[in-house]
Amino acid sequence: MSAHSIIKSDQNEDILAGLEKQLNDIISTVRPQAKPLPGYDGGDCRHDMDLDCDEVYPNIFLSDGGTAKNKEYLKRIGITHVINAAKGKKFGMVNTTSDYYKDVGIKFLGLELLDLPIANISCHFRDVADFIEDALENNGKFPSFLC
Helix, strand or coil: CCHHHHHHHHHHHHHHHHHHHHHHHHHHHCCCCCCCCCCCCCCCHHHHHCCCEEEEECCEEEECHHHHCCHHHHHHCCEEEEEECEECCCCCCECCCHHHHHCCCCEEEECECCCCCCCCHHHHHHHHHHHHHHHHHHCCCEEEEEC
């Protein structure tokens, strides 16, 4: 081993040690703040009400399957459109259809995708984009992605 490679190796170890210290400092000192559940002011409503939903972009929400089935909550926060990326009756899927939301006037788009790395979600991009565009152009209310 040459002197150059030994020096370079020592420098890399010093850099890695410094980065490790910085990462440990961040992990041990930065505490993420829980965001209030949309439609509620503070508190731990997510756990108490078994809801999980966040506004990830203006008028675009992301939620879980339990929230997707809570029509009362969806109406409370003004959801007018739902995209279910896990539509189906199999394990791990969310069994909702357009009929499920009809009584509350929510429009629905269902994609029968499994939550797997091999799922070809890209074949649905145009339909999803059109659905969101229609929602925003016609009433400017809250389309929702529910997975």
